[in-house]
Every structure is written in structure tokens, then in C-alpha cells.
Amino acid sequence: MTIAFIGLGNMGGPMAANLVKAGYEVTGFDLVPEALERAGENGVRLAASATEAVDGAGTVVTMLPSGRHVLGCYDQVLGAAAPGTLFADCSTIDVADARAAGQAAVAAGHRALDAPVSGGVAGATAATLTFMVGAGEDDFAAVSPLLSTMGRRVVHCGGPGAGQAAKICNNMILGASMIAVSEAFVLGESLGLSHQALFDVVSTASGQCWALTSNCPVPGPVPASPANRDYQPGFAAALMAKDLGLAAEAIRAGGVAAELGLRAAEIYAAFAEGPGAGQDFSAIVNAIREKS
Known part of the structure; x- marks a missing residue:
């Protein structure tokens, strides 16, 4: 073919x-x-x-x-x-x-x-x-x-369009998850937890998710994650902002009460317009740390 x-x-x-x-x-x-x-x-x-x-x-x-x-x-x-x-x-x-x-x-x-x-x-x-x-x-x-x-x-x-519908739903989960994981690491830092200790607990507990175990936003626990390469993008923050923007449009059009999805779209839009423009979407942890 x-x-x-x-x-x-x-x-x-x-x-x-x-x-x-x-x-x-x-x-x-x-x-x-x-x-x-x-x-x-x-x-x-x-x-x-x-x-x-x-x-x-x-x-x-x-x-x-x-x-x-x-x-x-x-x-x-x-x-x-x-x-x-x-x-x-x-x-x-x-x-x-x-x-x-x-x-x-x-x-x-x-x-x-x-x-x-x-x-x-x-x-x-x-x-x-x-x-x-x-x-x-x-x-x-x-x-x-x-x-x-x-x-x-x-x-x-x-049918037609269903693939795109699944994609924006998936990435809404991913974007919100990465923000939550990043906030947890910054909170852990403020409480005196090491990154490795928090990872060892959460990766085998109820907070486990792909954003943590495959794309961990801090260096060390997951050697293959972009955090170990100065956040060179595997999935760029600008692309996450784009996908969350599509999700936000669908949320508003459908009248869905998806408050976390809308807020995640706002957070990544601001990040992608500033320091996150050329970084992996997991670099959102740095923006959270800087504001804390």
C-alpha cells in the first residue's frame, strides 16, 4: 500500500x-x-x-x-x-x-x-x-x-468525531492530574518530604497516576521523565494548553460543570504564554513553586 x-x-x-x-x-x-x-x-x-x-x-x-x-x-x-x-x-x-x-x-x-x-x-x-x-x-x-x-x-x-472527543477528555484528565501531582510535590517540599519519599508512597498508593509514574515532574524518581532533561518537551506545554483549550470549548458548548477542566485550561494557557513556551508540560511544577 x-x-x-x-x-x-x-x-x-x-x-x-x-x-x-x-x-x-x-x-x-x-x-x-x-x-x-x-x-x-x-x-x-x-x-x-x-x-x-x-x-x-x-x-x-x-x-x-x-x-x-x-x-x-x-x-x-x-x-x-x-x-x-x-x-x-x-x-x-x-x-x-x-x-x-x-x-x-x-x-x-x-x-x-x-x-x-x-x-x-x-x-x-x-x-x-x-x-x-x-x-x-x-x-x-x-x-x-x-x-x-x-x-x-x-x-x-x-463514529466520526468520536476519536477527537476521546482525546480531549483524556488530555483534560492528564492536564489536571499533572497540576495536582505538581502541587503535591511542592506541598511535600514545604513539609520536609524528599521527592523520592513522596514518589515511593504515592506511586504504590491511591494517588498513583501516569503523570506521576511515567512523567514525574521532578528530577530523580523516574529517570526517563523530561524533568531529568531540563524539561525538554516530550509533550510540550503549548500543546497541552491547546488541547485543554479544545476541552474548555467543548465544556462550555455542552454546559458541563467541569470546573477543574476549565481551571486547568486557564493555568496551562498562562504557563504556555510565559516561561513554559518551550518546555514539557510537567514543568508546570516550577510555576507552582515560584508562586508558593
Whole structure:
């Protein structure tokens, strides 16, 4: 199967590389020359445009920054793709935009689904991502082998848009959890607890969560966490702010009493606009410490 991959940045680049490793023929495009160069080094055949990339492809995978980018890309390429091409958007975007993109693809004679991911750059590189898929049964069955090449788990969440709905709910939990874990470490510091002691207790007690045991916000207890690399992003604070913003929009639109979700969105928005702009989302611990 020939795959077109549009969007070869920090997430899309490793995902496309894993498809190449699995034996797929991948043609890729990105507006950033450096991203294109890296993809070429990993065996991706480079196209001069998104339109050129989709020519002859059976499946088109997109990994783009926002809904407007996805919709703009579809405007360009839907007419150039062969009839019946399967469009799989792995970006994290608004549910309404995901459904609009899917409807545009279907109206142009194609198939479409949304398949946002969880796992960050490390998961994209190691092919351990979780895919949350919004699709019909047949399209889900068709895309599952492809997604399984790039990830460890592929979950059918429902019809079009359901993948994006699951993603923003998941990241609302993650953002609020990281704030809570970070506040607990700063509180522990004020009470004289070492980071290791608090980690040893909580990681085996009822406060255990992924934000603690996999992405611990303080150096030491989890060697692989970004805290041990000066908070170089695995999942950037700016991306967390974006995802929580999408969740906040959905909360308000649905009239949901999600006070923690809304507050988490406010906290990360302020952090991403300031010192957290180029840091991992776990660096929120430093902002909490500085304000304490």
C-alpha cells in the first residue's frame, strides 16, 4: 500500500519513519524544509507539495497543528486523490472541525476518519502510541493494521468525531492530574518530604497516576521523565494548553460543570504564554513553586 503522509514534524516524522520500517511505501510532505530532510533520511519519498504527495496513494495520513490546517489541506488535496482514498487525520483538533473534514472528504468521493493519538514524541518514535479512532466499522477495520504499525493500541471510539472527543477528555484528565501531582510535590517540599519519599508512597498508593509514574515532574524518581532533561518537551506545554483549550470549548458548548477542566485550561494557557513556551508540560511544577 502506498501512503501519503502530510505533516512530518515532531510527531508525524517518527510515525512516517515507522511505516517505512514496516515496509510501506510512504510519500511525505511538510512545509518545513528541515522536517522534510529528516523524513527523507528515514526513507520517506519526498513530494514537492501536498497535492503531489497524495497522487496514487491508497491512504492519506495527516498530522497537522490545528483544524484550520486540516481543512485547508483537504481543500487542496481532495480533488487530487484517487476516488475512494482513505483519509486518516491523526491531528488533535476540534470535534466540529474533524466532522467537517470528514464530510468534505466523503462529499469528494473518499472515505475519512479521525484518529488522534496519545503518547507524545517518545510514543511516536517507539511506535507505542494509542490511537483513538472515530470511524465507521468498515473504515476502522481497513485502517487498523496501518495504525497498529505506528502504535501499541488502536481503540474504536465510535463514529466520526468520536476519536477527537476521546482525546480531549483524556488530555483534560492528564492536564489536571499533572497540576495536582505538581502541587503535591511542592506541598511535600514545604513539609520536609524528599521527592523520592513522596514518589515511593504515592506511586504504590491511591494517588498513583501516569503523570506521576511515567512523567514525574521532578528530577530523580523516574529517570526517563523530561524533568531529568531540563524539561525538554516530550509533550510540550503549548500543546497541552491547546488541547485543554479544545476541552474548555467543548465544556462550555455542552454546559458541563467541569470546573477543574476549565481551571486547568486557564493555568496551562498562562504557563504556555510565559516561561513554559518551550518546555514539557510537567514543568508546570516550577510555576507552582515560584508562586508558593
